[in-house]
Amino acid sequence: MKFLDHLEEWLISFLMGAATLLIFVAVVHRYLAGFAIPGLQDALLKIDLTWSQELCIYLFVWMAKFGAAYGVRTGIHVGVDVMINRLPPDTRKLYVLFGLLAGATFTAIVGTLGATFVWDIAHTSSVSPDLELPKWIVYLCIPVGSYLMCFRFLQVAWSFAHTGELPKHDVAHVEGIEDVIPYDIVPDLHPAAVKGGKP
Amino acid sequence: MSAAAPLGFGTVDSPRWPALIPIVLIAIPIVLKLAGVPIANAWIIFALLFGLMLTGMPISISLGLTVLTFLFFMTKVPIESVALKLFTGIEKFEIMAIPFFILAGNFLTHGGVAKRMINFASAMVGHWHGGLGLAGVMACALFAAVSGSSPATVVAIGSIILPAMVKQGFPARFGAGVITTSGALGILIPPSIVMVMYAVATNTSVGALFIAGIVPGLALAMCLGLTTWWRARKNNYPRQPVASWGERWRTFRESIWGLLLIIVVIGGIYTGIFTPTEAAAMSAVYAFFVAIFVYKDMPLSKVPKVLLDSANMSAMLLYIITNAVMFSYLMTSEQIPQELAAWMLEMGLGPIAFLLFVNIVLLLAGNVMEPSSIVLIMAPILFPVAMKLGIDPVHFGIIMVVNMEVGMCHPPVGLNLYVASGITKMGITELTIAVWPWLLTMLVFLVVVTYWPPLSIWLPRTLGMMGPG
Numbered sequence: 314m315k316f317l318d319h320l321e322e323w324l325i326s327f328l329m330g331a332a333t334l335l336i337f338v339a340v341v342h343r344y345l346a347g348f349a350i351p352g353l354q355d356a357l358l359k360i361d362l363t364w365s366q367e368l369c370i371y372l373f374v375w376m377a378k379f380g381a382a383y384g385v386r387t388g389i390h391v392g393v394d395v396m397i398n399r400l401p402p403d404t405r406k407l408y409v410l411f412g413l414l415a416g417a418t419f420t421a422i423v424g425t426l427g428a429t430f431v432w433d434i435a436h437t438s439s440v441s442p443d444l445e446l447p448k449w450i451v452y453l454c455i456p457v458g459s460y461l462m463c464f465r466f467l468q469v470a471w472s473f474a475h476t477g478e479l480p481k482h483d484v485a486h487v488e489g490i491e492d493v494i495p496y497d498i499v500p501d502l503h504p505a506a507v508k509g510g511k512p
Numbered sequence: 513m514s515a516a517a518p519l520g521f522g523t524v525d526s527p528r529w530p531a532l533i534p535i536v537l538i539a540i541p542i543v544l545k546l547a548g549v550p551i552a553n554a555w556i557i558f559a560l561l562f563g564l565m566l567t568g569m570p571i572s573i574s575l576g577l578t579v580l581t582f583l584f585f586m587t588k589v590p591i592e593s594v595a596l597k598l599f600t601g602i603e604k605f606e607i608m609a610i611p612f613f614i615l616a617g618n619f620l621t622h623g624g625v626a627k628r629m630i631n632f633a634s635a636m637v638g639h640w641h642g643g644l645g646l647a648g649v650m651a652c653a654l655f656a657a658v659s660g661s662s663p664a665t666v667v668a669i670g671s672i673i674l675p676a677m678v679k680q681g682f683p684a685r686f687g688a689g690v691i692t693t694s695g696a697l698g699i700l701i702p703p704s705i706v707m708v709m710y711a712v713a714t715n716t717s718v719g720a721l722f723i724a725g726i727v728p729g730l731a732l733a734m735c736l737g738l739t740t741w742w743r744a745r746k747n748n749y750p751r752q753p754v755a756s757w758g759e760r761w762r763t764f765r766e767s768i769w770g771l772l773l774i775i776v777v778i779g780g781i782y783t784g785i786f787t788p789t790e791a792a793a794m795s796a797v798y799a800f801f802v803a804i805f806v807y808k809d810m811p812l813s814k815v816p817k818v819l820l821d822s823a824n825m826s827a828m829l830l831y832i833i834t835n836a837v838m839f840s841y842l843m844t845s846e847q848i849p850q851e852l853a854a855w856m857l858e859m860g861l862g863p864i865a866f867l868l869f870v871n872i873v874l875l876l877a878g879n880v881m882e883p884s885s886i887v888l889i890m891a892p893i894l895f896p897v898a899m900k901l902g903i904d905p906v907h908f909g910i911i912m913v914v915n916m917e918v919g920m921c922h923p924p925v926g927l928n929l930y931v932a933s934g935i936t937k938m939g940i941t942e943l944t945i946a947v948w949p950w951l952l953t954m955l956v957f958l959v960v961v962t963y964w965p966p967l968s969i970w971l972p973r974t975l976g977m978m979g980p981g
Contacts (some may be wrong), residue, residue, distance in 0.1 A: 325823040326816050327819075328823070329611065329615060329819045329822055329823040332608070333796050336612070336790060336793035340794060370604075373608050374603065376611070377827045377834070379827070380823045381572075381828065381830075383823075383824055383827065384827055390573075391570065392574075393565040393566060393568065395879070397531075397566075398521050398568075399521065399522040400522045400526060400528065401522050401525070401526045404522075407531075408568055416569060416570060418577075423598060426591070429592075455598070486664075487621055487622065487664050487667045487671075488622045489809060490623040490626075490667060500924070500926070501880070502927070
């Protein structure tokens with residue numbers, strides 16, 4: 314389980330960094346190739362980076378799917394919690410559980426639709442326009458990411474049902490400044506925990 | 513003081529009946545539809561959406577479930593056809609500016625950067641009435657623009673400047689009011705993630721929106737500064753000694769590295785060197801360079817953590833976008849914006865009444881949701897009506913963004929307010945009272961922005977970023 318957690322973190326950090334470097338290199342390349350530096354210009358003109366935009370999109374789509382799953386674990390997804398945070402703890406607990414299970418249901422449906430979709434296009438010869446990657450590889454992130462997200466929802470729901478605690482997302486952490494916000498202050502964008510009958 | 517008290521979390525004695533609202537909202541349309549009662553699809557969709565949202569589930573999930581439930585119970589459209597949108601919804605290069613801007617902001621969201629901005633602002637305006645308070649407005653405007661996050665601005669600037677203000681003899685309320693509201697300036701001054709969201713939802717030019725944000729952004733900073741100045745003069749609050757020009761130059765040189773990020777983005781987009789997404793990626797690399805090698809606030813070993821945090825935040829926003837795209841596709845296929853437009857015209861509503869209606873709806877939405885979600889849900893609905901009434905798309909975007917700023921400064925979801933409450937140890941109610949002079953200024957400014965379009969569109973039009981009106 315620890316391994317899965319680390320893999321997830323490592324993957325999305327890598328995708329973020331890779332996409333940034335990719336676009337940086339593509340832009341620098343475009344402008345350097347415009348200068349008439351003997352030797353260098355010819356070498357640069359030979360490198361074709363027109364596929365960089367497409368690859369950047371795919372990197373970020375993958376990051377979005379796996380990052381959304383990671384976000385369930387860190388409790389970053391925002392909701393409208395004005396009403397449920399004012400309910401008595403036992404009623405609130407039911408709603409929080411309902412919300413988490415609804416998330417699991419939705420991601421399971423999307424994952425299944427995605428799996429069917431990927432299965433269908435895997436039997437066609439459809440490839441992406443610039444990179445000419447098989448489309449099914451590109452879209453593989455949908456079933457895999459969604460099922461992972463479904464698993465994370467169930468994981469959070471399970472631990473909430475047993476402990477009454479939810480993952481706590483720090484809304485405003487700034488490096489170089491001591492944390493000043495007590496963790497149990499959550500604006501109504503996130504549900505409040507119900508540990509021990511009181512928030 | 514218990515942390516739960518000021519927020520009013522429910523206790524065992526809280527009323528239980530509100531729990532029935534979502535159940536009723538979700539059940540009514542399904543029951544009516546199954547019973548064969550003719551009812552407009554728009555009502556069904558909105559009842560479902562509000563019902564699901566009120567249960568507190570993530571907004572992205574409630575948008576997605578609304579679409580799936582509607583298609584499953586109410587139509588014969590195969591779910592697969594719309595679900596395709598889930599896969600292709602975010603495949604646009606423009607959207608990718610969002611993760612890049614978040615990354616750039618996170619590299620520079622650091623106490624060291626905040627200190628440099630405060631020193632610079634204090635050297636420039638600290639000797640006027642309002643002293644450190646006025647410097648706080650300016651520092652917030654600068655830091656918020658660079659970091660891109662309002663709550664982070666309140667934490668970074670607030671934790672440094674508020675204790676200093678209290679020590680000098682400012683009432684805690686005054687400082688809290690200044691920082692809470694000024695921290696919201698970030699989403700109006702480019703680069704702004706909320707503006708990218710609006711641009712994506714309505715196919716408006718990101719570049720034009722960014723340029724259009726400059727004048728209102730500076731004007732609002734000026735208005736908040738004036739309020740600070742006027743109240744400080746009336747109460748005779750302490751001022752800073754006049755800084756020498758040498759001091760000003762020194763502090764300027766220190767803060768310029770961070771501020772150049774804004775120049776890279778705006779200059780790059782305006783001159784056409786970069787597309788907005790490329791500008792965002794360049795600003796992320798630039799911010800990395802400044803944070804690690806120039807300011808040296810951050811060791812290289814912290815970079816993976818910044819990448820992970822940025823990816824976490826971006827993925828959350830991208831997930832909302834994915835589902836919002838699907839939702840707005842449903843709206844369009846059900847012709848809801850068109851029906852709303854027709855109804856508005858039939859009622860004889862002109863642009864003036866419509867904009868009033870828009871402001872009220874957005875201010876209400878600002879009570880329960882955060883800016884990105886509001887823009888993604890409301891823009892596709894309101895935008896077509898605005899176009900029918902001949903309102904400029906860029907101007908309409910700026911109106912929405914200013915509205916979002918107001919929402920961040922009042923309860924129950926104003927993030928800035930919560931963060932400020934954490935720093936000042938003041939209760940939410942007390943803070944709400946503390947911010948009202950500045951909040952009122954913002955509301956007046958909102959009216960001006962709404963009904964005086966040149967404030968927003970003069971600059972982009974003069975620079976040739978938009979077609980002639």
